[in-house]
Amino acid sequence: MTIPTPYYLIDKSALRRNLEKIAEVRALSGAKVLLALKCFATWSVFDLMRDYMDGTTSSSLFEVKLGRERFGGETQAYSVAWADAEIEQAVALADKIIFNSIGQLGRFADRASGIARGLRLNPKISSSGFDIADPARPYSRLGEHDVQAVSAVLDRIDGFMIHNHCENSDFERFDRVLGIVEERFGTLFHRVRWVSLGGGIHFTADGYPIEAFCQRLKRFSERYDVQVYLEPGEAAITRSTTLEVTVLDTLFNGKNLAIVDASTEAHMLDLLIYRQSARIAPNRGPHEYMLCGKSCLAGDVFGTFEFPNRLTVGDRLSIQDAGGYTMVKKNWFNGVQMPAIVIRELDGSLRRVREFTFADYQSSLS
Numbered sequence: 496m497t498i499p500t501p502y503y504l505i506d507k508s509a510l511r512r513n514l515e516k517i518a519e520v521r522a523l524s525g526a527k528v529l530l531a532l533k534c535f536a537t538w539s540v541f542d543l544m545r546d547y548m549d550g551t552t553s554s555s556l557f558e559v560k561l562g563r564e565r566f567g568g569e570t571q572a573y574s575v576a577w578a579d580a581e582i583e584q585a586v587a588l589a590d591k592i593i594f595n596s597i598g599q600l601g602r603f604a605d606r607a608s609g610i611a612r613g614l615r616l617n618p619k620i621s622s623s624g625f626d627i628a629d630p631a632r633p634y635s636r637l638g639e640h641d642v643q644a645v646s647a648v649l650d651r652i653d654g655f656m657i658h659n660h661c662e663n664s665d666f667e668r669f670d671r672v673l674g675i676v677e678e679r680f681g682t683l684f685h686r687v688r689w690v691s692l693g694g695g696i697h698f699t700a701d702g703y704p705i706e707a708f709c710q711r712l713k714r715f716s717e718r719y720d721v722q723v724y725l726e727p728g729e730a731a732i733t734r735s736t737t738l739e740v741t742v743l744d745t746l747f748n749g750k751n752l753a754i755v756d757a758s759t760e761a762h763m764l765d766l767l768i769y770r771q772s773a774r775i776a777p778n779r780g781p782h783e784y785m786l787c788g789k790s791c792l793a794g795d796v797f798g799t800f801e802f803p804n805r806l807t808v809g810d811r812l813s814i815q816d817a818g819g820y821t822m823v824k825k826n827w828f829n830g831v832q833m834p835a836i837v838i839r840e841l842d843g844s845l846r847r848v849r850e851f852t853f854a855d856y857q858s859s860l861s
């Protein structure tokens with residue numbers, strides 16, 4: 496059966512390659528690894544993922560609930576700001592809760608006394624090349640930075656979370672940044688039981704020095720006598736998913752243009768936010784086309800790519816690396832058909848796990 500486009504295609508074998516690296520990191524370093532649901536929350540593949548990871552981390556009450564109900568294992572709850580109405584439920588669902596500020600800790604620590612409690616630290620240094628995704632940007636609201644102020648509330652917490660990397664596949668840089676974090680916060684680390692180093696570390700990238708990374712994590716863990724956590728989003732699912740599309744029209748306006756049955760803004764929003772190009776493989780050949788989305792946004796462009804043949808209506812194309820921050824951000828802009836979700840199982844068979852209809856579009860509004 497030919498599955499109609501558009502659809503996100505998650506390849507479990509490709510996903511398993513990342514998961515095996517995660518399992519290696521857990522075994523060699525002793526770190527616990529939690530999936531960051533903000534990046535990827537397609538629960539139909541959690542059956543595979545939970546065998547290789549310790550649980551989930553979250554950025555909202557709904558993610559806490561999804562992690563608890565669909566993934567299991569350890570459920571870590573974090574939010575930039577918990578609301579009064581959320582805290583009881585978050586605490587009931589989670590194994591540990593992380594507060595973003597001393598103010599939130601002060602308000603909610605008593606109501607969270609039955610589970611582990613942590614505080615987010617902001618070391619004012621990061622590896623992010625994107626201002627919008629830089630947790631250490633000037634005036635950042637993400638975490639506390641004052642050692643003295645944090646020392647004063649240590650009796651209310653047993654751990655810290657620091658997230659200050661972004662797509663960092665450079666181990667030396669990770670090592671250097673962690674060294675600076677230790678200089679700043681080392682005295683605090685000695686006084687807690689766990690430290691989460693957040694996400695954004697691309698240790699599943701080809702050629703990443705996994706052993707050196709694990710030794711570094713282990714040294715850190717031994718130096719402070721803490722359980723280390725990692726919170727990968729992208730690193731867990733990178734290169735596992737494509738967005739399958741079909742060419743609907745071609746035009747020429749100084750360049751060859753091809754319009755496909757999906758949209759950057761609705762289905763791969765990060766391309767617009769971070770002003771990046773999508774990827775097509777192998778992107779080689781004499782025919783260059785600008786691939787455009789079908790929304791009305793003038794800048795709805797996936798990128799310019801090379802093809803071996805002229806593109807014609809009905810051609811199918813695979814947009815690469817479409818798993819992270821895509822399905823969790825998809826939206827109904829322009830009422831464009833939302834891509835289905837299809838899984839390529841380990842035996843190669845395809846399973847369409849979700850289709851979206853007009854009723855879904857309609858029920859997303861009122």
Ligand SMILES: Cc1ncc(COP(=O)(O)O)c(C=O)c1O
Pocket residue numbers: 531533534552658660661662693694695696726727728729730
């Ligand atoms: C606290 C925290 N943990 C983990 C992640 C996951 O990051 P990545 O998908 O880059 O690995 C993020 C990203 O926003 C985050 O803010």
Ligand SMILES: NCCCCNCC[C@H](N)C(=O)O
Pocket residue numbers: 625627628629660661662694695728765769771
């Ligand atoms: N591919 C463009 C960069 C994406 C960066 N990911 C952003 C999320 C991240 N976890 C963060 O905001 O820290």
